[in-house]
Amino acid sequence: MAGYFSVFLVLLTLGSGLIWLIDHYMFAPKRKERIALAQGATQTPLDDDVIAQIAPEPAIVEGAKSIFPMIAAITIFRSFIFEPFQIPSGSMMPTLLDGDFILVQKYAYGIKDPVWRSQMIEVGEPERGDITVFKFPLDERIDFIKRVIGLPGDSIVYRNRQLFIKPNCEAGKERTDNLVCGEYNKIGLDIVNRDEFMQGPMHLVRLTEDLPGAQHDILINPQALESTDRYYQQTGTRKDEWVVPKDSYFVMGDNRNNSQDGRMWGFVPKENLVGKAVFIWMSFDFDNGPNSLLPGWVPTGVRFERLGNIQ
Incomplete structure (x- = not known):
């Protein structure tokens, strides 16, 4: 509902x-x-x-x-x-920042009734790289926003901060969105900088991830240990490997060491999809320090440079 x-x-x-x-x-x-x-x-x-x-x-x-x-x-x-949403955390940094206000295209993945959310009209399917809003599978009262990494039938491996994708290809098709069928494709990473973002006292590395059809930047904390003990364990696979079920999707946050995503809880069923994030219509800074007279929810500035289409 x-x-x-x-x-x-x-x-x-x-x-x-x-x-x-x-x-x-x-x-x-x-x-x-x-x-x-x-x-x-x-x-x-x-x-x-x-x-x-x-x-x-x-x-x-x-x-x-x-x-x-x-x-x-x-x-x-x-x-x-379209439905407006506010980004409440840094799990999608650097693509989306805390304080961004976005528009989500509700009809991107089909027309649903607004109460029971049952599918009325089929429109389209998520594509690899889409930033999508969905109902959290473990508590559908909560809206999550992540990036689509794995499509139905894909095999995903995330090991040593490196993403690998084995696409689900149709019979006789050699490639799908520039991924070679029948093998794990290592997704390219290129360092952008090492000092733009911080998590506490630690600098985060900003890299460009060459996800087919949706090249985008991610953040990695090189000093943080991989939380493999918290990874979702799918029957019949290794702990850092997942096979996406039919009519489901595997999603991850761009801030890889600070994102509760599919690695921890599994897959997003198609019926949980809300829409595709497409536009930042407002972005506020919230820099009120502990000594400020203003409460933390009062914005201290507007980030006009962030307004526009979401990449």
């Missing part, structure tokens, strides 16, 4: 629309008859104050008529077109 706010919007839209509809067909005609009778009894046109006294419109009807178009438009836009 969708989040509480989505359900609230749908109920508010249906409720206000139903009130307007009932009034339009049942009570508004009776008010018009009373006004017509009153107008027929006088030779001068009735002003608005007199009409309001003769056939007053109930406050609930007036409110429903005023909010229904706006609420209906918001519900349709948010449920089927």
Whole structure:
């Protein structure tokens, strides 16, 4: 089921629309008859104050008529077109930063009803490299955002901070999105810098990961130990290897040592997909230190340079 706010919007839209509809067909005609009778009894046109006294419109009807178009438009836009999200953590750094406000394309992976989230219309499938928002498989009340690494049938290995992908290829097809079929492809890494980002006292290495079709930057903490003891253990595979089931996806955060992703809990079922992150529409700095008079949630600046399409 969708989040509480989505359900609230749908109920508010249906409720206000139903009130307007009932009034339009049942009570508004009776008010018009009373006004017509009153107008027929006088030779001068009735002003608005007199009409309001003769056939007053109930406050609930007036409110429903005023909010229904706006609420209906918001519900349709948010449920089927784009939904705004705020990035709450650094798991997708350097691509997305804490304080980024993004738009998620809701129809990218299909049209779903806004309450029960059942598929209504098939539109498309996630592609390798997409940044996707989804309902956390272990608690669907929570929205997660990660990058799609493995497609259905792919074999994924993440070992010694290096990603390998063995794609699921169709019979007779030698390559898929520049990955060689039948073997594990080592995904290229090139160092960008070593001093742009920090995690506590430790510098993070920024690298460009040459994921086919979606070259992007990642962060690695060279001093952090790999948490292989926390990795999701899939039956029949090694601890750092995963085979993506049918109608599921394997996702990872770009901040590889600071991301709770598929390595720890497994796969994202297709029905959990919410949409594709496509645009940063606002980005705030939150640099209030411990001695600041302002609370931590008050922004200290706007990062205009970050606005635009998400790569």
